[in-house]
Amino acid sequence: MSRVLIIAEHDGKTLNPATAKCVTCAQLIPGAQITVAVFAADASGVAAQAARLQHVARVLKVENAANEHPLGAVLAPQIASLARGFSHVLGPSTTFGKDLMPRVAALLDTAQVSDIMAVESATRFRRPIYAGNVVLTVEAVDCETIVGTVRTASFEAAGEGGSASIEASSPTSESELAVGTRLVALSGAKTDRPDLQTARRVVSGGRALGSADNFKMLYSLADKLGAALGASRAAVDAGYVANDFQVGQTGKIIAPELYVAIGISGAIQHLTGIKDARTIVAINKDPEAPIFEVADYGLVGDLFTIVPELERLL
Amino acid sequence: MKSILVCIKRVVDYNVRVRVKPDNSGVATDGLKMSINPFDEIALEEALRIRERGQAGEVVVASIGPADTQQQLRMALAMGADRALLVESATSLEPLDVAKVFVKLAERERPLLVLLGKQAIDDDNNQTGQMLAALWQRPQATFASKLELTGDKAIVTREVDAGLETVEVELPAVITTDLRLNEPRYVKLPEIMKAKKKPFETFALSTLGISPRQRLKPVRYEPPQQRQKGIMVKTPQELVEALKKRGLVA
Ligand SMILES: Cc1cc2nc3c(=O)[nH]c(=O)nc-3n(C[C@H](O)[C@H](O)[C@H](O)COP(=O)(O)OP(=O)(O)OC[C@H]3O[C@@H](n4cnc5c(N)ncnc54)[C@H](O)[C@@H]3O)c2cc1C
Ligand SMILES: Nc1ncnc2c1ncn2[C@@H]1O[C@H](COP(=O)(O)O)[C@@H](O)[C@H]1O
Numbered sequence: 054m055s056r057v058l059i060i061a062e063h064d065g066k067t068l069n070p071a072t073a074k075c076v077t078c079a080q081l082i083p084g085a086q087i088t089v090a091v092f093a094a095d096a097s098g099v100a101a102q103a104a105r106l107q108h109v110a111r112v113l114k115v116e117n118a119a120n121e122h123p124l125g126a127v128l129a130p131q132i133a134s135l136a137r138g139f140s141h142v143l144g145p146s147t148t149f150g151k152d153l154m155p156r157v158a159a160l161l162d163t164a165q166v167s168d169i170m171a172v173e174s175a176t177r178f179r180r181p182i183y184a185g186n187v188v189l190t191v192e193a194v195d196c197e198t199i200v201g202t203v204r205t206a207s208f209e210a211a212g213e214g215g216s217a218s219i220e221a222s223s224p225t226s227e228s229e230l231a232v233g234t235r236l237v238a239l240s241g242a243k244t245d246r247p248d249l250q251t252a253r254r255v256v257s258g259g260r261a262l263g264s265a266d267n268f269k270m271l272y273s274l275a276d277k278l279g280a281a282l283g284a285s286r287a288a289v290d291a292g293y294v295a296n297d298f299q300v301g302q303t304g305k306i307i308a309p310e311l312y313v314a315i316g317i318s319g320a321i322q323h324l325t326g327i328k329d330a331r332t333i334v335a336i337n338k339d340p341e342a343p344i345f346e347v348a349d350y351g352l353v354g355d356l357f358t359i360v361p362e363l364e365r366l367l
Numbered sequence: 368m369k370s371i372l373v374c375i376k377r378v379v380d381y382n383v384r385v386r387v388k389p390d391n392s393g394v395a396t397d398g399l400k401m402s403i404n405p406f407d408e409i410a411l412e413e414a415l416r417i418r419e420r421g422q423a424g425e426v427v428v429a430s431i432g433p434a435d436t437q438q439q440l441r442m443a444l445a446m447g448a449d450r451a452l453l454v455e456s457a458t459s460l461e462p463l464d465v466a467k468v469f470v471k472l473a474e475r476e477r478p479l480l481v482l483l484g485k486q487a488i489d490d491d492n493n494q495t496g497q498m499l500a501a502l503w504q505r506p507q508a509t510f511a512s513k514l515e516l517t518g519d520k521a522i523v524t525r526e527v528d529a530g531l532e533t534v535e536v537e538l539p540a541v542i543t544t545d546l547r548l549n550e551p552r553y554v555k556l557p558e559i560m561k562a563k564k565k566p567f568e569t570f571a572l573s574t575l576g577i578s579p580r581q582r583l584k585p586v587r588y589e590p591p592q593q594r595q596k597g598i599m600v601k602t603p604q605e606l607v608e609a610l611k612k613r614g615l616v617a
Contacts, residue, residue, distance in 0.1 A: 064529075124534070125497060126506050148527040152509045155462065155497035164463055164582035167492050177586065182490050183385050187394055190586040233506040233537040237522065241530030250528065254615075278616060290547060296512065297530045302491070303546055305528065311615045321384065328591065332615055334606065349597035352606050362603040367616060 054084040055175050058139040060132060061091045061103055062149045065121065068102040070251045071145035071203075073210035078203045079143055080108045080211065081172040088113060090135060090222070092128050094121040104217040112217050117224040122236045123149055129156035131225050136161060136198055140175065146202035146306075147250075158200035165200040166191060170207040180204070184302045185325035205250070206308035206329045241297065244282075249298065252281030254311040255330075257300055260287035261316025261338075261356060268293040270360050271315060277367045283307070285317045301326035316356045319344025336360070368424035369479035369539075371414040374469060374496075375428050375443050376404040377436045378489045387588045394489075394588055403439045406484025408446075409544045412551040413514060414482050415447045422516045423479055425449040429472050431456055431465055431572070444562035445554045453569045456579070464579040466498035471575045473503050478539060480521065485510050485543040496543035506536035510545040 057079040062069040072089065079087050088111045089103040096114035104112045115135070119127050132153075136142050142157060144150030146168045158165040171179040176193045178201065193199045249255065256275040262268045268288070275282050283305070284298040300307060302322040308329035315336045317323060324347055327333060335348035338355050345351040352359060379385055380402040385394050403411075414426045428443040429452040430436045440451040454468055473481055481503075486493035500507035512531070513524035516538075525532045526545045536542075572579070600606045610616045 125509070126500070129501060148510060148525075151493050152497065152507075155494035156501040156507065158494070159463060159466060159498035159501035162463070164461055165492075165494050166583065167494060181591065183379075183394065184488060184491065185591055186385055187387055188589045188591050190589075192584045192586050194582060194584055195580070196582055233540075234508075235535045237533040237535050239527075239529065239532045286546065295530060296526045296547065297528060302488075303485075311610070322381075328594070332610075332613065333594070333597075334610070345599070346596060347594045349595075350606055350609055351597065351599045352601075352603065353599065359603050363607065366603055366607045 054086060055082045055140045056138060057082060057085045057087050057141040057143060058136060059087060059089045060142070060144040060150070060153065061089050061099060062145055062147060063091065063093065063099040065093060066098055068099050069145070069147070070210050071147050071150075071205045072103065073106055074205040074208040075143050075145050075203045076106050076108055076211035077208040078169060078172060079141070082141060082175050084175070086110050088139075089217070090115060090132070092117075092120040092123065092131065094118050100219050104219050105213045105215055106217070107212045107215040109215050109217040112219045113222040114219065115222045115224050117230070119230045123153065124234050124236065125153045125156045126234045127230050128153055129160055130230065132157045133160035134225070135222065139198055142198060142200045144202055146204050150202045154200055154202050161198050161200065163196045163198050163200055164193060165202065166193060167202050168204040169201050170204045181325070184321050185328060186321065204306060206306045246275060247279065247281040249281040249283055249300070250305055250307060252309055254278050254280035255283045255300075255307060255309045256280045256313045256315065257283035257285065257317060258288055258293070258315050259285040259317030260291060262288060262293055265293045274360055274364050277364055278311075280311070280313070285323050314344055314348070315360065317344055318342050319347065370425040370427050370476055371417060371423045372473060372476050372478040372481045373407065373411045373414045373426060373428045373443070373448065374481065374483040375407045375411065375430045375439055376484070376487045377401050377430065377432045377439045378404045378487055381405055381488055387590050391587050391589060393585070401435070401439070403442060404484050404487050406486060406488070406544050406546070408551045409546065409548050410482035410484055411443055411446055411448060412549045413544065414480070416549065417516060427452065427476055427478070429469070430454070431460060431468055433457055440567065441559070441562055442554065444565045444567070445558040446552065450566040451568070453567070454572055454575065455569055456572045458579070460579045461581065461583055462492050462494035463498055463582070464577060465495050466502055467577050468572070468575060469495070469499045470502045471577065473499070480539060481541045483541070483543045485545055496541050500541035503541065506540045507542070508534050508536050508540060509543045511542050512545045512547045514542060514548065
């Protein structure tokens with residue numbers, strides 16, 4: 054039997070969909086018995102959501118004023134002490150999990166398997182390396198507990214309809230928790246558009262858009278399609294959109310049903326973020342652009358004439 | 368004044384497309400162009416800027432790798448680092464052991480900051496900085512896109528999925544860099560010559576009292592599944608029709 058502990062990602066109110074994807078990954082570990090831990094100041098709401106996920110047997114609430122914001126240095130020691138007796142500790146491969154889980158692994162003196170994309174056995178996993186150019190199968194040996202981050206684009210979210218028990222775990226006293234880190238501010242671009250990481254459709258723009266103003270023509274196309282907005286690194290670096298729009302190796306790895314790449318060349322670091330998209334559409338004026346190698350539908354031409362036309366046709 | 372320790376990994380240059388060996392036993396890296404991991408170059412640039420602002424003493428670069436890693440450390444010295452430490456290891460270490468080595472170096476150097484890349488672009492692990500922070504028992508700020516030092520604290524803007532997060536960490540701290548932190552300077556030829564005279568220490572891994580352990584055994588390396596090349600359409604109209612047929616747009 055494998056006892057799997059999943060660290061829930063949430064914003065204090067809502068469970069992040071990445072957690073439901075970790076559950077699906079965990080469920081593929083033979084004989085998995087799944088516990089989800091919710092670290093928060095007040096965990097009740099999020100714990101109730103986690104308890105409704107299919108395959109989850111137990112939800113642990115770890116409530117502490119210090120857990121209001123997910124700071125790696127504060128959460129890691131609490132997770133490490135909770136982890137005793139678990140064969141696996143998983144978190145999502147989001148910035149939350151990437152920041153936190155290696156710190157947990159180090160405290161447990163164990164290895165971490167990053168970006169799990171497939172489970173082959175309780176100890177054998179597949180993961181992408183070299184910006185997704187190579188897939189590596191690794192076997193964890195001599196690890197009492199295996200720590201892992203889950204590449205969320207590789208797994209469907211677990212469904213609802215479960216009814217796990219919810220228990221409060223005795224928290225560490227606040228004074229014992231590592232100080233030395235303080236959250237000063239969190240600024241997210243609040244939008245009414247679908248969330249990039251979970252959207253079914255995504256419209257993404259590259260350097261070719263030329264300015265933040267021009268980029269706005271993609272906003273209206275995205276709205277027409279009910280799509281989230283994405284961008285290449287070049288577009289983010291140039292300041293056309295904020296960093297949280299970036300898709301790729303160092304941005305978000307996504308798996309929408311439809312991905313429309315506009316004025317994006319298709320650098321390997323960008324492609325690694327969209328490999329799992331069901332359908333890729335590319336619009337680029339250069340017929341030799343590498344994006345066409347992976348596109349299901351390619352259209353060669355000037356985006357400044359094509360995008361308005363598309364909008365009219367939709 | 369306290370120093371800054373920068374961890375530099377030697378990796379296959381990001382412009383090179385690697386291939387899996389025919390017997391799936393590894394990645395063919397022989398003869399490929401090797402470089403400083405791009406994130407580490409950014410870490411070094413940031414350290415140099417902090418020193419140039421008078422907020423730190425020396426910039427010390429450190430790497431664990433085969434003897435040839437000298438080349439990347441020399442390049443780092445040419446960029447402006449003051450001295451280099453090479454921990455020689457013919458086999459590549461897992462992040463936990465890399466972190467253990469850096470704890471030793473941090474204890475020796477007692478730096479104000481340890482700067483690392485957020486990930487090495489070969490193994491894409493994104494683990495070492497966080498592990499070092501845990502073992503050294505210091506605060507961490509990962510994925511930094513802005514860094515300011517004020518007395519005994521660092522204010523770090525982090526790139527997170529939701530946008531930007533600002534944290535304040537007590538020094539010494541471990542900071543890992545994201546791509547937008549800065550743009551590294553170009554190295555001028557004369558600097559490469561001058562760098563040859565800068566202090567360069569080499570140690571064997573065993574002298575640090577660390578015996579690495581392989582906990583993650585590579586079983587098989589494979590190319591990823593290729594996407595099928597699709598079709599080219601001629602007009603926006605044709606595109607919309609194709610998408611409608613597939614039920615992708617209404
Ligand atoms: C370590 C590392 C990590 C990276 N991580 C990422 C990442 O996460 N995500 C990412 O995206 N990149 C990443 N990059 C950068 C990546 O290598 C590319 O530089 C980047 O993706 C290029 O962005 P782009 O396609 O918008 O720009 P370009 O490569 O400049 O492409 C612009 C394209 O627009 C086309 N075009 C120009 N004008 C028009 C027009 N009027 N109509 C139609 N088409 C037009 C051109 O033909 C060209 O193909 C990373 C790089 C490194 C080194
Ligand atoms: N062998 C190494 N030598 C020097 N620095 C390293 C080494 N391995 C990892 N690092 C540092 O740790 C960062 C993250 O690496 P990783 O956790 O392997 O993705 C890199 O960007 C480097 O700064």
